[in-house]
Amino acid sequence: MKYYYVLSTFVVLLIFGLKSSAQDRIILNSGDTLTCIISKESKSYIHFYQYFNGVSSKGKVEKAKVREWTYKTAANPLEVENLKTVNAEETNTEPEQVQVQEKTKPTPDYGKIRASLSGGSGYLLGKTSEAEKNLQAMGISNSLSEEYYKNFKWGAQVKASLYFYLTKDYWLGAMYNGFYSNAEITSSMQMDETNMYYGALGERYFVNFAGLSLYSSSRVGKAQKLLVNSSYSIGPAFYRDEAQMYNEQVLIQGTTLGSNLTLGLEYFIQPKLSISFDTGLFLGKVSKISLKTSEGSNEVELDKENYENLSRLDLSFGIVYYW
Numbered sequence: 001m002k003y004y005y006v007l008s009t010f011v012v013l014l015i016f017g018l019k020s021s022a023q024d025r026i027i028l029n030s031g032d033t034l035t036c037i038i039s040k041e042s043k044s045y046i047h048f049y050q051y052f053n054g055v056s057s058k059g060k061v062e063k064a065k066v067r068e069w070t071y072k073t074a075a076n077p078l079e080v081e082n083l084k085t086v087n088a089e090e091t092n093t094e095p096e097q098v099q100v101q102e103k104t105k106p107t108p109d110y111g112k113i114r115a116s117l118s119g120g121s122g123y124l125l126g127k128t129s130e131a132e133k134n135l136q137a138m139g140i141s142n143s144l145s146e147e148y149y150k151n152f153k154w155g156a157q158v159k160a161s162l163y164f165y166l167t168k169d170y171w172l173g174a175m176y177n178g179f180y181s182n183a184e185i186t187s188s189m190q191m192d193e194t195n196m197y198y199g200a201l202g203e204r205y206f207v208n209f210a211g212l213s214l215y216s217s218s219r220v221g222k223a224q225k226l227l228v229n230s231s232y233s234i235g236p237a238f239y240r241d242e243a244q245m246y247n248e249q250v251l252i253q254g255t256t257l258g259s260n261l262t263l264g265l266e267y268f269i270q271p272k273l274s275i276s277f278d279t280g281l282f283l284g285k286v287s288k289i290s291l292k293t294s295e296g297s298n299e300v301e302l303d304k305e306n307y308e309n310l311s312r313l314d315l316s317f318g319i320v321y322y323w
Contacts, residue, residue, distance in 0.1 A: 024048070025070045026061060029224065034061070038069065064222050111272060111322035114163040114171055114215070118276060118318020122157040122179050126309030139189045140201075148185050152205070155181030157314050159280075161231070163215045171215040175233040177260055177282065179207040179312065189246075203243040207310050209258045209282065211235020217266075227266040227274065234259045237284045239310055251292040254308060258284035264316075272322045280314035 026034040026046060036048040036059075045060045046069060128149040135145040157180070163173030184202030213233035220226050237258030243250045264278025286308040289300050302308065 027067045027069065028061070029065055029067050112165040114161075114165075114173070114320060114322050116159070116161045116276060116318055116320040118160075118278070118316040119156070119158040120314060120316035122155050122181075122282075122312045122314045124153040124155070124181065124309075125311040125313065128153065135201075139196075140185070140187050144185050144187055148183050148201075152181055152183035152203070155179055155205070155312075157312075157316070159314075159316055159318070161213060161215070163213070169216050169218055171217070173213050173215065175209075175211060175213040175231065175260060177209045177233075177280075177314075179205075179209075179282075179314075181205045197246055199247055201245055203241055205242075206240040207237060207282075207284075208240075209233075209235065209237040209260060209284075211258070211260070213260075225268045227268070229262075229264050229266060229278075231262045232259070233261075237282075237310060239286050239289075239308060248293065252289050253292070254286035254289040256284050256286045256310070258282060258310065262314075266320055274320045274322075276316075276318045276320050278316050278318075280316065282310070282312050282314065284310040286310065 023035055024038045026036060026038070026048065028034070034048065034050070036050045039047045039049055039058075041047070041063075044063055046063060046066060047060045048058070050057050050059065132142075132145045132149055135148065136142060140148075157178060159175065159177050161173060161175040163171035166172050182202065182204045184200055186198075186200050188196055188198040189201075211233040212235060213231050215229065215231040217227050217229035220228055235258065237256050239252075239254040239256070241252040243252065260280060260282050262278045262280040264276055266274040266276045268274045287302055287304075289302065289308065291298055291300055
C-alpha cells in the first residue's frame, strides 16, 4: 500500500511538472505576454498551445506582431501531444482556437533618451521689396539688387535636440536651431551730385534659437521601422546682422521670443539608431534693435510695419540615437 501511494504521488508530480516545465513566452509588440507551449515555427507564424481551466487550446500569431519569444525548456512534439491528450480526457472538450487580440497602435520600445543632430537649408520669409527699392535709389541696378536679396534669403541651418521620455508617445526636452546667410555685391553708388562710391556692399546674417521643446512620435508600417514625428519649441531668438556699406561696418543686434514647429520622418537602420528627414517653420519678429558703428551705438524702436522678420522655412536631414 505504501508502495502504491509513493508511485501515485510520483505520477501526479510528473504530469504537473510536465505542464509547468514546458511553459514558454511570446511577447507581442503591444507589450502583452502569452504564456504557452510553442509547438512549431513557420516562416510567418508561431504556433502554440495554452491551458485554460482544464481546457487545452491551440493558436498561432504572426511573427510581425511579435517582439520576442522565449523557450524556457524545449517543447518536443511528445510533450505537446501528452498535454493535449490529458486535458482532453479531463474535460472531454475539443481544443479550440485562441484568438490573439490585436492592438492598432503598438507601444514603441526605443529607450528613455533621444538625441538628434541635423542640418540643411533655410529660406527667409520676410519681404525684401522695400529693401530692393532702397538699393536701387542709391544707384544699384535692378538686376544686382534682385540678385543680392535672392542670395540673402537662402541660407544654411543646423538643429540639435535632446529629449527625455514622458509617457506614451510624448517626450520633453530642449532644441537649438542656428541659421546663417550672407550676400555681397560690388557696385558703384551715387552718394551725392559730385561723389560716387565704388566698392563692396554686403552683410552676414545670424539667428540663434534655443528653447523648451515638446516632441511626439508614432511608429508606422508592418516592420515598425518608420516613425512619424512632430515637435514644438519656444524660447529666445538672438538676431545679429554684420553689414558693410560705404566702406563702413555696422553691427545690428536684437532679441525676441521665437517658436519652432517641425514635422518629420525617421527610418530605423538599427533598433536604437535612425536617419531623419524633417521640415520646419521658425517664427519670430524683432521690434527693437541695437546699432553699433565705429562712432558709437544706439537703440532703435522699429515701427510695426518695419519689424525685422526672422521667420523662415527649413529642410533638414540628420541622425537620431536612442538609449
